[in-house]
Amino acid sequence: MEVLRVFNNNVVLSRDPDGREVILTGRGLGFQAKPGQLVDLTKVLRTFVPEDGRDPDNLGAMVAAIPPEHLQLAERALEAGRAEMSIPGSTVLSVALADHLSFAIKRRRMGLDFEYPLRAEVTHLYPSELRAAQRILWFVNSRLEEPLDDNEAVAIALHLVNAGFATGDLSYTYQMTGLFTQLFEVLEQAYGRAFDRNTVNAARFITHLRYFFVRANSGKQLEEGAGKLRAAINESYPDAYATALKLQTVLELRLGEPLTPDEVTYLTLHVARMVDENRL
Incomplete structure (x- = not known):
């Protein structure tokens, strides 16, 4: 197995004998390693295999960000x-x-x-x-x-x-992909700068939206109990809340149904994390 990409001293992207891209972790596994070099298999502690078409780079970046x-x-x-x-x-x-x-x-x-x-x-x-x-x-x-x-x-x-959600309907995936692109465009217009889709917090935002789609399609949006959290987040992150309201408008137009206040609260939290990664 050879190194394809080094995320940090302990996490690398490699390709297994079956040709799959995998994320490998182990103390010092990526230290001074370079793409093309062979992986020191004696240092490998865990192997993560991307599932459901997940981007190996995104998953690797998230793994690298977790202690x-x-x-x-x-x-x-x-x-x-x-x-x-x-x-x-x-x-x-x-x-x-x-x-x-x-x-x-x-x-x-x-x-x-x-x-x-x-x-x-x-x-x-x-x-x-x-x-x-x-x-x-x-x-x-x-x-x-x-x-x-x-x-x-x-x-x-x-x-x-x-973890039990899975769908083989590509039209559903296409719909989500197009909407993700539109939502990122709204974010970029709101803040006047580009957002890297490959960051850890962007991956978290996309994961949240995937689960939101499932909740919305099953009529089970988040819908009570977050009043105190909503007030605290809106007060702490007013710009993120204003942006979340814009995202809410797009989602409601595309999905044809209103978002609950709790869904907007969690959108606000994810926007805040992407805008200022040092605070959350």
Whole structure:
């Protein structure tokens, strides 16, 4: 296996014997490595295989942005969750959970706790996922000096639910791709600068929109419980909120249905993260 791209000292992009591009992690794996060199397989700790047509570069950048200990924590926590239900061995799920936990740990250290919406819905509609999420959260908290809030189980449960979403309908993918392009154009007009689609926060924004499409098509938009969070975010990021309202207009015109206030709140949060990556 040879190095295709180096993301940082611990993460590289390579090609496996089956011809697939894969993300490899391991301490010092990328140190002084250059494209074309052979991978030191003795240093490889984890292999992430992009799924569902995910861009290997985007996934690699996200993996590189997550502390290695949080990647390991997420994978071990998922194993703990499998005591409650069958959880697929998904690269996307592992990375998404690690990214969520890493952000939640950072927020906890800053004293910022979220009240996630849909607790009642998750409790009634996805009891197995919630039980597994609670087991995952218990495992995570047993390894942290500052345990995460119990509400994080709701968000983790939704990650488990989302892991089961898959569609082979290319027209759906085309619709999303065209809309993503339009939304980025709105962002660029609002801020008068270009946004790199390959950044970690752009990837997070796109992932959020993918899940939003699923919620909108199933009539299950985020719809209660985020009032305090909404007020705090809108006050802290007024420009991002104004931009989110513009995105809301585009989405409503394209999808033919109104967005709930909670959906706009999370759009605001993602816009804020892309605009000022140092604050969130």
